[in-house]
Amino acid sequence: MATTRTATTHWEGPLLDGGKGTVSLDSSGLGSYEVNWPARAEQPNGMTSPEELIAAAHSACYSMALSNALAKAGHTDITLETTADVTFQPGQGITGITIRVRGRVPGLSAEQFASFAEDAKVNCPVSKALAATPISLDATLA
Structure with a gap:
């Protein structure tokens, strides 16, 4: 629905x-x-911006996509800390997004985590909506 x-x-x-x-x-x-x-x-000074709202949406969507993929693979003890940085250049617009995720998933190797993390970057609905923007990923397993 x-x-x-x-x-x-x-x-x-x-x-x-x-x-x-x-x-x-x-x-x-x-x-x-x-x-x-x-x-x-310039500076937020207690206000927000479209880019901050996009960053909030992207970090939340990405975390949901990654946790869902991990759970479907049988991992249920999942802790993720995801930050999305959206870069805005006046005159050019949004020029890039960096997703940083730090995860704790017992029983998962760093390589496996990186694979799940990359898949979530490509397939989360917000990433798909922002596909025209370069998106980089920094994924670390604790």
């Missing part, structure tokens, strides 16, 4: 001259977050 999730942004003003907005996570009701150009291209 397909699901749809919704977020809404209310924006006021010109982008580079004091414009700002609020992103609301409508489906979950978890809150609203302020966005503006300086938060995107």
Whole structure:
């Protein structure tokens, strides 16, 4: 069964001259977050950016895909710490994503973990949606 999730942004003003907005996570009701150009291209200063929201989505999706693949292979004692760095270059857009995952999966070799990690990078739905962007992976088994 397909699901749809919704977020809404209310924006006021010109982008580079004091414009700002609020992103609301409508489906979950978890809150609203302020966005503006300086938060995107300079320093966050308590606000978020589209790239940070993409990073959050990618790290969560990747962790879900990797844990699912590991569980299907019979591994159930799984601990993952996943970070996604989304690089934004003004004038160019999003130029790359780096996924760093540190895992603890008893009974799995580093080579096996790397294989599962690479498969999750390629097959998680967010990675597929962002396929036009270079995505690198740094996977380490503890």
